[in-house]
Amino acid sequence: MSKRKQQLYLVLSGIFITNALLAEIIGVKIFSAEALLGLPGNLTAGVLIWPVVFVTTDIINEYFGREGVLRVSYLTVALILFAFLVIYLTTKLPPAAFWLDVNKTDAQGRPFNIDYAYQSIFRQGGNIIVGSIVAFFVAQVLDATVFQLLRRATAGRYVWLRATGSTLVSQLVDSFVVLFVAFYLFGNWTLEQVLSVANTNYWYKFAAAILLTPVLYLAHFLIDRYVGREAAA
Secondary structure: OOHHHHHHHHHHHHHHHHHHHHHHHHOOOEEEHHHHHOOOOEEEHHHHOHHHHHHHHHHHHHHHHHHHHHHHHHHHHHHHHHHHHHHHHHHOOOOOHHHHOOOOEOOOOOEOOHHHHHHHHHOOOHHHHHHHHHHHHHHHHHHHHHHHHHHHHOOOOOHHHHHHHHHHHHHHHHHHHHHHHHHHHOOOOOHHHHHHHHHHHHHHHHHHHHHOHHHHHHHHHHHHHHHOHHHHO
16 A cells, blocks of 8 residues: 555544544533534534544545545444543542532532542443444444445545435434434434434434535545556556
């Protein structure tokens, strides 16, 4: 592999891992899609940057194949587990005395326990961790496989079709699996709640995949120029 191809894979992998890790950490927050985007229902905060992950997945798949995607996906899963472990251990550290000051209040004058807030935010339940890891891995394998099937079926033409098609299939599974495992199998959500949030998450990702299609063509143009058309081919 040439130096430029190595650098390209390193940069793409860095973007992929950083955004996947951030999405897992911030995904604990559920926000009102109606208040922010005018959409019915709620979304997990992680979906805001998740489009970057599946766009990067498609670019890696295009230039480094299914093996290139799976290699960085395995590494990402390991790093996510490591991050959750480190975060969990930090919640076990004894808090500084001023963190437990009973006279500390928030902006509204209510009693505020910083250590409790820290643990509430960062100590995600095992159900969320298991659900997100399973969904991420299944979706990545599915995305990489469908992408290559469409690439071969179209003889390398129609970048938009293989990129968008693979994303729409994989994210349909991802949006449902993470919530089903985390909140239905190991939680107390009803199947209706799971389907409601999963539906909103998926249609957001669907719209993002369509809107980001021009980014894929721009990335192709820039990468072809960077590594050279012969190396890119």
